[in-house]
Amino acid sequence: MRTRFIAAGAALLALLTSVLAMTQSAQAATGLHVSGTKILEANGNQFIMRGTSHAHTWFPSQTSSFANIKSLGANTVRVVLSGGRWTANAASDVANVIALCKQNRLICVLENHDTTGYGEQSGAYTLDQAVDYWVGLKSVLTGQENYIVINIGNEPYGNNSPSAWTSATKSAISRMRAAGFQHLLMVDAPNWGQDWQFVMRDNAASVFDSDPQKNTVFSIHMYGVFDTAAEVTGYLQAFQTAGLPLVIGEFGNMHSDGDPDEDTIMSQAQSRGVGYLGWSWSGNGGGVEYLDQVTNFNVNQLTSWGQRLFNGANGVKSTAKEATIYSGQPPVSPSPSPSASPSPSASPSASPSRSPSPSPSPGGAKGCAATYTVTNQWGGGFQGEVTVKAGSSAISGWTVTWTYANGQAITQVWNATVTSNGSSITARNVSYNGGLGAGASTSFGFLGSWNGANGVPAVSCTAS
Structure with missing residues (x-):
């Protein structure tokens, strides 16, 4: 009898767990949402990010970049925004960015760059301040859950006290949900996004569980820390073994801290169904101009990195699949982009500040x-x-x-x-x-x- 009661209890527990999982999945299915290691659209189709980042906050006039990025096959663009560390992107500007993404049939990852290098870089914002920014934009973000992902804060800790990342990230997620956000949330790793101390990897499960909607995806930035195939595959495997969703939110083919193994990054992402976003379209400087994918925002002037990312093996053009939310909508033709200059500091770890009084x-x-x-x-x-x-x-x-x-x-x-x-x-x-x-x-x-x-x-x- 005792064995039967134990078995019955176990069966009941399994049923309750299943119901709870279905309830959580239903809650998250407002739009883009995670299921195990995958990102799904509201209709249940898997969506794998393939695209690049665009430094909109420093180059707000380069609106043709959205169409040009799409023309090279991307299905996603990660858009750099600021809430005040640089000239703030107001609600009207963000609404226009979302409209540009939708016009060009792109999924839009909106990221707050203010948090970059907190604890190590002067002027960096806290994740709590980043949440304040998103709350201020809620009126233009609500209802866009099918089209946008909210990347709460870019590279929110440098190499000083990265252990604080866990509690700060949990708090940020909690505040976003309490404010009523139903969106898929993306959280970047500490250590300038590269998690070389494995704080995100080792605490990802508890951070994921802290989200009442279980709708958070983790983002690793792969530069010089990931210069061998073993390091790339080991990190990706850790998340897949844990059953947790991960995207490669930034990566390059070169960097000042080492030579990233972009071939393995792209091939492993493709074989594992993991999203990737290169850094970045144009406007880099301060010694990392080699990370520009096109010269002076000109889609007809692909750099060697741009050629590799978009047209190479396991590249964007050959692997990207457009989000099904856009099925039946006509494509938008790209328009020529005006000439613009590279900014010496729009790099993964440093970005320019814009004068408030031109x-x-x-x-x-x-x-x-x-x-x-x-x-x-x-x-x-x-x-x-x-x-x-x-x-x-x-x-x-x-x-x-x-x-x-x-x-x-x-x-x-x-x-x-x-x-x-x-x-x-x-x-x-x-x-x-x-x-x-x-x-x-x-x-x-x-x-x-x-x-x-x-x-x-x-x-x-x-x-x-």
């Missing part, structure tokens, strides 16, 4: 206008960007001038020819960006030095 120039109806912005600044040095916009008529060339008041000097420039006479600066277009249609714009960038002050000068633009 200096615009007046623009006549048939002339041009220019806006000067300090995009990043550090001790003794800075990066600047000038955007030139044609007036109501097309122009064939432009000249921008300004005078520094604080002794600044330009040391390097791209997408323009610059001459100086003391503190007076003259910048002229180069061969490929002088002709602008009515209302069209282009930009050029530069590095400079400063000492004591770095005021934003007034600029003027003359068209030819």
Whole structure:
């Protein structure tokens, strides 16, 4: 009798567990959701991410990037946003980003970059602050569960105190659910996303269980830490053995901390049904320009890394399958992207800050206008960007001038020819960006030095 009661109790427990699992699955199936190691759409079809990241927060005018990324076969784009560490992306901007993703039949992973390197990088936000940002955007995120994934915070801990990641991540998930978010949540690893101390790997189960909807996917960033096939396969296998969902949220073919084994990363992701997102479309700098997949946001200028990611073995073009939510919708043709300059700091571990007070120039109806912005600044040095916009008529060339008041000097420039006479600066277009249609714009960038002050000068633009 005692054995029968034990067996009956076990059967009842198994039934309750099954019902609970089905209830949790039903709760999560509002849109994109996880089931075991897989990501599923609301209709139950598996969705495997294949795509790249786009640094929207620093290049908000590069909206054609969404169509261009789609044109190379991607089914997902990871979009860099900021809640205030850099110029904040407001609700209206985020709503437009979501619309661009949907227009181009892409699943949109929205990530808050403010948390990058917390505890090690000055100015980094906490995961709690990241949640505040998402809560402020709830009005434009609700109802988009079929189309977007919320990546709560990019690389939320550096190498200082990464053990704090576990409790901070659980708290962030709890607050997101308490605020009513039904979305698939993505959480990045500590150690600048690379989890070389295995904090995420060893605590993933408890973090997953802390989500009342059981709808969280883990994201590993694979750079120099993952420079051998054994390290790549070992990490992926650990999550599959645990029955937990994992995506490769960032990876490259080179990096300053070592040489990632991108061939194994991509082949193993394909054989295991694991999503991957390369870093990044364009705009890298600060020594990691090699991570650009296209030059100056031009889809027709794939770099060697871009060729490898999109067109190589196990690459995006040959392995990506579009989300079924878009079945029956017509494709959107890509549009040409304007020229833009690489940003020295839009890298996996450092990103540019944008000046809150750019200096615009007046623009006549048939002339041009220019806006000067300090995009990043550090001790003794800075990066600047000038955007030139044609007036109501097309122009064939432009000249921008300004005078520094604080002794600044330009040391390097791209997408323009610059001459100086003391503190007076003259910048002229180069061969490929002088002709602008009515209302069209282009930009050029530069590095400079400063000492004591770095005021934003007034600029003027003359068209030819």
